[in-house]
Amino acid sequence: MGRDRAERLKAAADRLVVVANRLPVTVAKQEQEWTVRPGSGGLVTALAPVLRNRNGLWCGWSGTTEEEEAPLEGLFGEAEKQAGFRLLPVTLSKEEVELFYLGFSNETLWPLFHDLLGRTHFEKTYWESYLKANQRYASTLSGAIDSASPIWVHDYHLIPLGGRLREGGHIGRIGFFLHIPFPTSDLFRRLPWRRQLIEFFLAYDLVGFQTRRDFANFIHCVREMLPDVQIFPGSSHYTILLRGRRILVQHFPISIDFQEFNRLAKFPSTQEAAAIFQDKYPDQKIILGLDRLDYTKGVVPRFRAFQTCLKKYPDLRGKVVLVQVVVPSRIEVPEYQAMKRELEQLLAQINGEFTRPGWVPIHYFFRSLSRLELAAMYRAADIALVTPIRDGMNLVSKEYCASSPDGGVLILSEFAGAAEQLREGAILVNPFDLDGVADAIYGAFHMPMEEQLRRMNHLRNHLRQKNVYEWVNGFLAALQEGQVPAASRSA
Ligand code: GDG
Numbered sequence: 001m002g003r004d005r006a007e008r009l010k011a012a013a014d015r016l017v018v019v020a021n022r023l024p025v026t027v028a029k030q031e032q033e034w035t036v037r038p039g040s041g042g043l044v045t046a047l048a049p050v051l052r053n054r055n056g057l058w059c060g061w062s063g064t065t066e067e068e069e070a071p072l073e074g075l076f077g078e079a080e081k082q083a084g085f086r087l088l089p090v091t092l093s094k095e096e097v098e099l100f101y102l103g104f105s106n107e108t109l110w111p112l113f114h115d116l117l118g119r120t121h122f123e124k125t126y127w128e129s130y131l132k133a134n135q136r137y138a139s140t141l142s143g144a145i146d147s148a149s150p151i152w153v154h155d156y157h158l159i160p161l162g163g164r165l166r167e168g169g170h171i172g173r174i175g176f177f178l179h180i181p182f183p184t185s186d187l188f189r190r191l192p193w194r195r196q197l198i199e200f201f202l203a204y205d206l207v208g209f210q211t212r213r214d215f216a217n218f219i220h221c222v223r224e225m226l227p228d229v230q231i232f233p234g235s236s237h238y239t240i241l242l243r244g245r246r247i248l249v250q251h252f253p254i255s256i257d258f259q260e261f262n263r264l265a266k267f268p269s270t271q272e273a274a275a276i277f278q279d280k281y282p283d284q285k286i287i288l289g290l291d292r293l294d295y296t297k298g299v300v301p302r303f304r305a306f307q308t309c310l311k312k313y314p315d316l317r318g319k320v321v322l323v324q325v326v327v328p329s330r331i332e333v334p335e336y337q338a339m340k341r342e343l344e345q346l347l348a349q350i351n352g353e354f355t356r357p358g359w360v361p362i363h364y365f366f367r368s369l370s371r372l373e374l375a376a377m378y379r380a381a382d383i384a385l386v387t388p389i390r391d392g393m394n395l396v397s398k399e400y401c402a403s404s405p406d407g408g409v410l411i412l413s414e415f416a417g418a419a420e421q422l423r424e425g426a427i428l429v430n431p432f433d434l435d436g437v438a439d440a441i442y443g444a445f446h447m448p449m450e451e452q453l454r455r456m457n458h459l460r461n462h463l464r465q466k467n468v469y470e471w472v473n474g475f476l477a478a479l480q481e482g483q484v485p486a487a488s489r490s491a
Helices: 003-014 042-053 077-083 094-113 124-142 161-167 194-201 212-225 258-266 268-279 299-312 334-354 371-380 395-402 434-445 449-465 468-481
Strands: 017-022 025-030 033-038 057-065 086-092 151-154 174-177 206-209 230-233 237-242 245-251 285-292 320-327 362-366 383-386 409-413 427-429
Touching (some): 042 057, 042 077, 057 124, 094 124, 151 468, 161 194, 174 468, 194 212, 212 245, 258 371, 395 409, 427 434
Parallel strands (some): 017 151, 151 174, 174 206, 285 383, 320 362
16 A cells, blocks of 8 residues: 555544534524524534544534525635534535425434324335435535545434445445434334335444433344344444444443533522522422423423322422423424424413412423523522433433532433433433322422432432543444454354
8 A cells, every 4th residue: 555545544534524414503694694603512512622633524404405595615614713623514405404304304203213103204205305315415525525534423314324425435434323212113113114224224334322222122123124134242232244244233322511511500600690590489499391392302291290290289389380491493393383382372271270479380481591591590490300201312301410519309201311321310200190290299399408419419420420522432432443342242
């Protein structure tokens, strides 16, 4: 091998490419002028330093459509300088946004993978657009990166991307991480394109899931749909051999920047904002709900459980308040609008039933929060009520613990991926069991401070270790090595 070629390959292998549905910036048009704002959130924060160190590139949809003709080339210079890595935008057509993004991604895979068969739409045009859009991501990437660079693909919008990149001649390692749950084979089998989708998963070198349950479900589906593959279980992973290729399947529970939330919670400005917030609810314990507007987050059953609690335990009336923040999301989708209406009707009914002078049981905010507001709410809440009916992980539950150095109680759905890790310190509930959730609220209300601190310290110690940096490093190490030590392999 010539020296130049060897050097080129080394430089390419050192470079990290991340692909996600969206870029970590928001592009918007304000009064005829296009603007780019940096994005926030755990994934961006955790990946940014790695991308900076590894001459990185992040590829994703700009959020604009072809028809809008945003001058993207000239737009990202400043954002790239600030981020410290390259941004590679993919532009989708209006039709692709409807069929690929809102359609197959959010009306087919999202509900099916969250066990909601009744909400799942099976449309051939959605599937075709999904394939086409993934091809568009692949073509955009192939023209911009070296074929030897490692690539980390994120989430359900892009399952076919690895296969498409291989067809285009990519030789570097490609890993995939699924942020949402993977369903049981009984559910997955309903998908008309199930076999193709499983084959697409197996085009990667590494496939990562949030929990043990997710990867066990996936392995079960592979066994059922491709009886000829060889599967070797290990202690915390599986190795699949398919047509001479080795695919590693493992779980990597995503986490948060613990130190950042912990630090923010202790800032004087956060403590001040938290105290002002608490003063609005004198002599009441604050129960916090914070979720994107999404039917998987279980806000409607949560309201019903709170109603059950107020009926079952009248002594709590006037002494607790449920502060529910719903952050606008996918609001253009009719199902999300319907959910918002249902939620607001129920809210009016519960508040109508129980409000009395000086006390309103549910305080509802439909808006997003600044980081300071978020930190202050976490800090001020006596109880966090996190009850999704299904969730890949759920970062809110982890952020609440990191922001609660002085106690607080986490009530957590057993159907959130986070329950696998947080079961020892949290009170686990089945969100469909309204009485059970009501009892958990009552128990949390009366939990002595000593027990709160014992549980919370346990949760915080866990999250201090298992933070988002550990998650990034774990995934990238597995992607790089591509194999696990021989000792942990067994047939
Ligand atoms: C998917 C999976 C998985 C929310 N509102 C505001 C705000 N947030 C931040 C929270 C938290 C994040 O958004 C929400 O994360 P979740 O994990 O709870 O939920 P999804 O958005 O559904 O995420 C999920 C996750 O991917 C990661 O793999 O855990 O299961 O569904 O970080 O803090 N932040 C601010 N203002 C808000 O109004 N600043």
